[in-house]
Amino acid sequence: MEILDEKVHIWIDSARFVQSKPGIYVLYDKKLDAIYVGESNSLQSQFAKYLDGNFEGEPCKQKTYAYQRMFTPNPTEKKKMILDAFQEKYGRLPDCNAGN
Numbered sequence: 001m002e003i004l005d006e007k008v009h010i011w012i013d014s015a016r017f018v019q020s021k022p023g024i025y026v027l028y029d030k031k032l033d034a035i036y037v038g039e040s041n042s043l044q045s046q047f048a049k050y051l052d053g054n055f056e057g058e059p060c061k062q063k064t065y066a067y068q069r070m071f072t073p074n075p076t077e078k079k080k081m082i083l084d085a086f087q088e089k090y091g092r093l094p095d096c097n098a099g100n
Contacts, residue, residue, distance in 0.1 A: 003027075003034050003060040003082060004068040011064050015051055020044035023071040024079045027096070036096035037082050039075035060096040 002008060007017070009043045010025075027036040040046035055061040061086045072078045087093055 002032070002068065003086065006068045006070050008066050008068055010066055012051070016046045018043045018047050018069060019071070022073060022075045023069055024075050024082060025067055025069040026082075026094075027061060027064045028066040028068075029063045032066060034064070034086070034094045035063055036061055036094050037079055039064070039079040041075065043069055043071070047063045055059050058096070059093065060099070066078070 004024075021044075022039075022041045023043045025043060025046070025054045026034050027038070029035050038046070050061070050064075055064065057095065058087065070078070083093060083097060092098065
């Protein structure tokens with residue numbers, strides 16, 4: 001169930017090479033079910049933090065297998081739009097967003 005129109009990437013293989021730009025990202029489990037929608041002013045810094053810590057302290061996100069990302073100058077607004085659309089379509093938020 002891909003959320004963005006962007007390519008799905010395998011997590012470890014390419015996450016280190018994301019550009020340092022603001023954007024949103026979607027994390028997927030092995031079934032390619034969306035488990036988290038996030039935002040950052042620097043996707044490169046955010047992904048490096050996740051990779052270096054292996055989602056330490058975030059057991060839900062430890063299920064990450066793949067991701068999508070989209071660069072956007074307004075990540076907070078775009079994330080809200082994506083989550084609103086997801087909730088409208090599926091009647092719930094992605095599992096790792098539901099606890100926020």
